[in-house]
Amino acid sequence: MLKTRVIPCLQLIGESLVKTVKFKNPAYIGDPINTVRIFNELEVDELCFLDIRASEEGREPPFEILQQISNECFMPLSYGGGVKDFETAKKIFSIGFEKIVINTQAFHQLDFITQLSTHFGAQAVVASIDAKKNFFGKYSVFINDGTQKIDLDVVEWAKKLEQAGAGEILITSMDREGTWSGFDIELTKKISQAVGVPVIANGGAGSVGDIEEVVKKGEASAVCLGSMVVFQQKGMGVLVSFPDKKKLREVLK
């Protein structure tokens, strides 16, 4: 049967690899190409790259770096950040990425998702939602790298994105991102139960146990790992790594 995908999710700001905590304070990790070489050796399932500032800064995606990544990596690749139009998306696909992650632009132009999905297939379109729990326990949706709150219900928004043609939903908990404190199970479960497409949980992974929990209780189809694959431990130095595969396989049975 299908293995649960465990995906290193790597943050870029242009040509640098960084890691944030709760969407803030990007720490410099290193050169993305050296890092992907390590993940190539580790034979990870899939890699996701997000240029976290491209939308906010109105920049194009870092095409040259993406090309170098694609030349090095023989695994599925997705990219998100600053993809606003068809031509940009086409260029990323032609570089050798098979999925594009759309967040901010889906809010401005929902039919962009439909356009991409019709042309490249739903499997190539990942709709990303950044959500934060508010004071009253409700989830708010944010765009532009968590800087702009939009007036949408997170579950309704996920359903709309699916209807528009998204093949997967990437749900990121802004409260958990970079904290090592475990995924937001409630948020993930809400989305998983509302849509038929695979849901990728992101934000908060700190241990293999966290991964198990979000798959079993949060009903996630796949999980993203951020801090866990670039730092030794919480508060410690950079170490590019991947959880023990045997251990993962055991808990994800």
Added chain:
Amino acid sequence: MNDVITIIDYGMGNLGSIQNMFKRIKVESEITGDIEKIKRSTKILLPGVGAFDAAMERIAEKGLKEVLDKKALEEKIPVMGICLGMQLLTRSSEEGKLPGLGWLQADTLKFNLPNPSLKIPHMGWNYVHGKNPGLLIENLPADPQFYFVHSYHVQCHNPNDVLTTTQYGIEFHSIIQHQNIYGAQFHPEKSHKFGMKIFENFARL
């Protein structure tokens, strides 16, 4: 000396990563949609991502059907279809109305899954289980697994043509071979060491 692999470009899917993988295993390859070049080819890889009818239309528009038929059926050079390219080898697909290349006794069916919680497309890493021996699947690393993305699957009518099967709610045919015609449902170019072995084996045929 290995043959140069001719990767057929008919405008469906990205071919760069396929060529990158051949480069990595030091096998020469050429991406082309040129009829004259295809005429001279000695080994063909038929890629493809997208919809069945759109692909068959592109092949017809570019006038490639005749030359491909000749290479596969008369000259009998090794031809491998991957992902949608494998489905195109079959006679028909439930995804579309146009006939396929029909080079083997097989059809492409929609996933009819008994378990409604299984999502379509079948997307991600999955295992293959050997059914018949074949040069294409020789010496695969232990626990062979590959990256799949598809909503339809190939059903061979001759059990001898099935090299491996894969489980996803049902058991489907993931690597097939009939004489010089080979097919793989997954993306070897995205399946690191396992995919490299398949490409190496194909290059050695």
